Amino acid sequence: AQSVTQLDSQVPVFEEAPVELRCNYSSSVSVYLFWYVQYPNQGLQLLLKYLSGSTLVESINGFEAEFNKSQTSFHLRKPSVHISDTAEYFCAVSDPSTSGTYKYIFGTGTRLKVLA
Amino acid sequence: ETGVTQSPTHLIKTRGQQVTLRCSSQSGHNTVSWYQQALGQGPQFIFQYYREEENGRGNFPPRFSGLQFPNYSSELNVNALELDDSALYLCASSFYSGTGEAFFGQGTRLTVV
Numbered sequence: 001a002q003s004v005t006q007l008d009s010q011v012p013v014f015e016e017a018p019v020e021l022r023c024n025y026s027s028s029v030s031v032y033l034f035w036y037v038q039y040p041n042q043g044l045q046l047l048l049k050y051l052s053g054s055t056l057v058e059s060i061n062g063f064e065a066e067f068n069k070s071q072t073s074f075h076l077r078k079p080s081v082h083i084s085d086t087a088e089y090f091c092a093v094s095d096p097s098t099s100g101t102y103k104y105i106f107g108t109g110t111r112l113k114v115l116a
Numbered sequence: 117e118t119g120v121t122q123s124p125t126h127l128i129k130t131r132g133q134q135v136t137l138r139c140s141s142q143s144g145h146n147t148v149s150w151y152q153q154a155l156g157q158g159p160q161f162i163f164q165y166y167r168e169e170e171n172g173r174g175n176f177p178p179r180f181s182g183l184q185f186p187n188y189s190s191e192l193n194v195n196a197l198e199l200d201d202s203a204l205y206l207c208a209s210s211f212y213s214g215t216g217e218a219f220f221g222q223g224t225r226l227t228v229v
Contacts, residue, residue, distance in 0.1 A: 004158075036220075043120075043206055044159070044220040090158050102149045102210050102218045103172050106158030 002027045004091050006107035013081055014115050021076040021110045023065075023091030031093045033074040034104065035065055038088040047089070050074065051096070086114045120209050120221035128227045129197050137192040137224045139207030148190040149218060150182060151206040159206055165190055166212050194226075202228045 005024045013019045025031060032051050036044040048059040055067040065076045074091060088111050092104040121140045129135050141148050147166045151159035161174035165184035179195040188209070194201055204225050208218035 034217075043122075043222040044208075046217060046219070049217060092158075102147060102164060102208060103161045103174065104151075104159070104218070106160070108156075108158045 002031070002093050002095065002105045004093055004105050004107035006091055006110050008110045009108070010111045010113065012113045012115055015083055016080045018079050019077065019081050019085075019112065021089050021091075021112065023074045023076065023107060025072050025074065025091075025093045025105075027072070027093060027095070029095060029097060032096050033065075033067060034092040034094070035063070035074070035076050036090045036092060036106075038090065038109075040087075044090065047076070081112070081114045083114050083116060085112060087112060120207055120219050122205075122207050122221040122224050124224060125222065126225045126227075128229060131197055131199060131228055133197050134193065134195045135197060135226060137194075137205050137207075137226070139190045139192070139209075139221060141188045141190070141207075141209030142219050145209035145211050145219070146188050147210045147212045148184055148188065149208045149210070150190070150192045151208065152176070152201075153204040153206060153223070154200075155203070162192070197228045199228050202226060 003026045034049045035047040037047045048057045050067045058064045063078045088109045090109045091107045094104050123138045149164040150162040153159040162176050164172040168184045181193045183191045204223045206223045207221045210218040
């Protein structure tokens with residue numbers, strides 16, 4: 001069975017500092033990988049995704065994540081954070097072999113708090 | 117292009133009651149999935165609907181049921197509400213033959229007292 005581990009429940013970081021949010025997954029099959037962001041009292045917004053191809057994927061607002069198959073990881077990084085990045089970040093996996101099924105397995109989330 | 121919309125945004129129910137939550141999928145999407153997000157947790161998959169039939173279910177009891185309508189909108193029904201059903205319920209829409217990306221609504225916050 002697939003599972004997702006986000007070891008850090010909270011990550012405080014000062015504004016303009018770099019940050020890495022860790023995500024590890026367990027799966028015996030190939031996976032699709034996602035990072036979603038959730039702002040207070042809102043739903044989930046897709047930040048970036050890995051489906052295939054280049055292992056480094058980027059978002060439009062400066063985040064990037066690298067798929068590492070040997071370490072079964074998909075860590076999220078940003079070289080310089082802003083106050084507006086304060087939110088909850090969720091890593092998720094799905095099984096591409098179950099075509100048409102959007103059953104995501106989510107981690108428990110990492111709360112990023114950017115300090116002034 | 118309209119996004120995924122859910123109603124109501126907040127709801128308070130009494131234990132033992134029944135509740136219906138509604139979701140309008142994003143234009144062009146034909147698949148709807150529902151998730152339960154308890155406080156401080158990640159979302160958990162409840163079920164998915166495609167062509168008005170359930171085609172995937174998570175580890176939730178039968179008192180959680182759903183419907184999908186010809187216009188691809190969907191309802192989530194929960195019978196015999198329990199206190200532990202208090203959560204944010206998220207609807208996500210997608211295209212069945214798409215690339216695995218689902219688009220989420222803002223959610224319905226259900227409180228059971």
